[in-house]
Amino acid sequence: MTQQDPGFGIYVHWPFCQSKCPYCDFNSHVRASVDHNAWRTALLQELAHMAALAPDREATSIFFGGGTPSLMEPATVAAVIDAVAGHWKVAGDAEITLEANPSSVEARRFAGYRTAGVNRVSLGIQALDDDSLRALGRRHNAAEARAAIALARSTFPRMSFDLIYARMGQTPDDWSRELAEALGFGTDHLSLYQLTIEPGTQFFTLARRGALDLPPEDDQAAMYEITQAFTQAAGLDVYEVSNHARPGFESRHNITYWRSGEWIGIGPGAHGRLNEAGGTSIARRQNKAPETWLAAVEKDGHGSAESETITGPERLTEVLMMGLRLSQGLSEADLQRAAGVTWDEAIDGDILEHLVETGFLEHDELAVRATPRGRQVLNSVLERLLI
Secondary structure, X not given: OOOOOOOEEEEEEEOEEOOOOOOOOOOOEEOOOOOHHHHHHHHHHHHHHHHHHOOOOEEEEEEEEEOOHHHOOHHHHHHHHHHHHHHOEEEEEEEEEEEEOOOHHHHOOHHHHHHHOOOEEEXXXXXXXXXXXXXXXXXXXXXXXXXXXXXXXXHOOEEEEEEEEOOOOOOHHHHHHHHHHHHHOOOXXXXXXXXXXXXXXXXXXXXXXXXXXOOOHHHHHHHHHHHHHHXXXXXXXXEEOOXXXXXXXXXXXXXXXXXXXXXXXXXXXXXXXXXXXXXXXXXXXXXXXXXXXXXXXXXXXXXXXXXXEEOHHHHHHHHHHHHOOEOOOEXXXXXXXXXXXXXXXXXXXXXXHHHHHOOXXXXXXXXXXXXXXXXXXXXXXXXXXXX
16 A cells, blocks of 8 residues: 555455444344354355456455454454455555454454454454443443453554543543543554444434433533544544554555545445546445345345446545545545546635635645644535535
């Protein structure tokens, strides 16, 4: 992956969880049992189908997401990694990430995943106190979270973990203490998300009833500022709206998304993108329901539900939306590669100048980028930019 080449990734979706968290709107499902042999076979079949659509690439990342990928058997993870190497050349420094829950049962699989080829783990910690973990519907406790962080650091070359802030009843002082503890673990990457209430979740229903004790907006804003100040002081600069890393430890796979690169997605509900010259992208989405996807793969060799050609203003919108999430911003070379236009062709110069003057954007010979202030209201900035 270089400044000119955002890389080529493989995303593998494992849709199963032991329980559904009340804040989660991801494509995740609870099942009493899973036929791991059938699922392994299906993932490999769909991977072979996608490889035929995207030949002659070099894989720079593989990402096992979910759901809860740490419920996968290590043999399935190993089989997928081996199959990727059979279909494509794999970069010598390829990043291979697996999302994991920190329960003691799942942590016991860490050694198996490392042997399979995983070199980066991303832990869904979410909180470091038991009351918050129960409120978030998590199945692990704070002691298991701390133990999993230590085990992951000793097992994998790279690791990250997630925390959610602006939780029910949380104060800025609470978050300061929790974030200070998190940074004390010495991790090289943190994903820090403000709690958002998504339609279709249990929390959405509770919020509509007025049954969620969310912090006031001023406290939420204060927690955002605490996040930026604490992580910067610890050497984990923000490189994307919610992601912080030491230099060189950014998530390569997610940067491929944010820089509008190419990736294929396998598994229920997975998305993929293959790009063509001139700013055209082919988006593909797999069937979302696990049983529907599995039946389709067994019948047709893949579970694709639809594909769409994205070009013109729609492509420009998504390239800007993704690229401006990155603190390094979007270069004109990236804009031309991904959307087929220059800055002068893409946006009104007067509007850009106004957003620069009002402190929401920066523009120099390298890139257009959102300021810290601009990243807080990025959707509004994009609405203005795309008028």
